[in-house]
Amino acid sequence: MVNPAAPRLDIAIERWPIAGQFTISRGAKTEAIVVVAQLSQGGLRGRGECVPYPRYGESAEGVAETLRGIADRVAAGLSRTDLQREMPPGAARNALDCAFWDLEAKRSGKRVHELAGLPSPRPLTTAFTISLGTPDAMAEAARRASGRPLLKVKLGADGDPARIAAVRAAAPAAQLIVDANEGWAAETLGANLAACAAAGVTLIEQPLPAEADDALRDIPRPVPICADESAHDRASLAALVGKYDAVNIKLDKTGGLTEALAMDAEARRLGLFTMAGCMVATSLSMAPAMLVGQTARVVDLDGPLLLARDRADGLVYEGSLVHPSSPVLWG
Missing domain, CATH: 3.20.20.120 (Enolase-like C-terminal domain)
Incomplete structure (x- = not known):
């Protein structure tokens, strides 16, 4: 059931070219493939970005599909606290968790560090x-x-x-x-x-x-x-x-x-x-x-x-x- 007060979740896969080539012991790549979760509510938006980790069997398509699979739960009122129990650690939860934090900040008019009880971040x-x-x-x-x-x-x-x-x-x-x-x-x-x-x-x-x-x-x-x-x-x-x-x-x-x-x-x-x-x-x-x-x-x-x-x-x-x-x- 959709909760009219709950945000809408949208997912996008984006590709960002790397300057040259990035090489580690497991191989090289020429672009960063990221998945962006966006929560929209009342004209406000909260975003989070993740990088699927092939080392742990993750792919951009798989992470996007996982996030689409929980969109109905978000529309029914799933909270950031609920999310910690509903999804395992990994890239998909990262994108959505950070989107929740961003939206909470936009709704409250406070910065995330304030919501988390942290001092103002420094360079x-x-x-x-x-x-x-x-x-x-x-x-x-x-x-x-x-x-x-x-x-x-x-x-x-x-x-x-x-x-x-x-x-x-x-x-x-x-x-x-x-x-x-x-x-x-x-x-x-x-x-x-x-x-x-x-x-x-x-x-x-x-x-x-x-x-x-x-x-x-x-x-x-x-x-x-x-x-x-x-x-x-x-x-x-x-x-x-x-x-x-x-x-x-x-x-x-x-x-x-x-x-x-x-x-x-x-x-x-x-x-x-x-x-x-x-x-x-x-x-x-x-x-x-x-x-x-x-x-x-x-x-x-x-x-x-x-x-x-x-x-x-x-x-x-x-x-x-x-x-x-x-x-x-x-x-």
């Missing part, structure tokens, strides 16, 4: 990603970005010690973090960790496959290790203690801002410091993640910087300094 320094390639290609990319304070270096293939050494030589003043995207093995872990330590790397994301990360309990960690593919929502955190030092909170994994904020608090309670991460996407994806970034030790919200163009009214980036969103965009 943040984001990492800038260097895609996986040959040592020479990565060194050249690092040289072009060497004026940025924080670089995220994609690794996860044979020859990674040479890659990280080349990047360090090309960007001697930048802080480096590494993302192996599950591309290392237990047999090479020690050598790769040593190479990263020698290069002054300050954090390494997900060096081993999620299903094989118990090996992290048994090896010295000269550089702090951050869980990414091993971390999803609050339920995944307890198993990370003793293997990881930090957790990368991404809204497409948590299923939205609601769970991301709760996960952030729980991670810190367990002694894990946090990183605010993203997929390659537009500013509409980054805007809610900016609130998670306020308490994170490391911020990686450079998605729009990797695109050929961003959406109108996108986040303002001054070099690597990213400013909170305007309410025209989100929240």
Whole structure:
């Protein structure tokens, strides 16, 4: 039954070209495919954007179909609180959860941070990603970005010690973090960790496959290790203690801002410091993640910087300094 006071849900799949090519250990892509959920009510609209994650069996078409399947529940009065029980964590719930937050802000005349009981967000320094390639290609990319304070270096293939050494030589003043995207093995872990330590790397994301990360309990960690593919929502955190030092909170994994904020608090309670991460996407994806970034030790919200163009009214980036969103965009 339709509730005349409930919002209408519309879904769109959008394609945003990437500037060049984005390459990680699992492959390369030349465009970001996002799904946008829009809630319309009384002349107001709330939007949320997600990036389906093939690593977890998600596709744009599948996520859009999942959201269309819950549209009748939304029309009958499903709330954001109900949503946490009705949908599992993942990209589909992220888009709808963030759309609910945006619409709540528009209806109330308050910003999302106020509704969530958070302080006013401040600008943040984001990492800038260097895609996986040959040592020479990565060194050249690092040289072009060497004026940025924080670089995220994609690794996860044979020859990674040479890659990280080349990047360090090309960007001697930048802080480096590494993302192996599950591309290392237990047999090479020690050598790769040593190479990263020698290069002054300050954090390494997900060096081993999620299903094989118990090996992290048994090896010295000269550089702090951050869980990414091993971390999803609050339920995944307890198993990370003793293997990881930090957790990368991404809204497409948590299923939205609601769970991301709760996960952030729980991670810190367990002694894990946090990183605010993203997929390659537009500013509409980054805007809610900016609130998670306020308490994170490391911020990686450079998605729009990797695109050929961003959406109108996108986040303002001054070099690597990213400013909170305007309410025209989100929240």
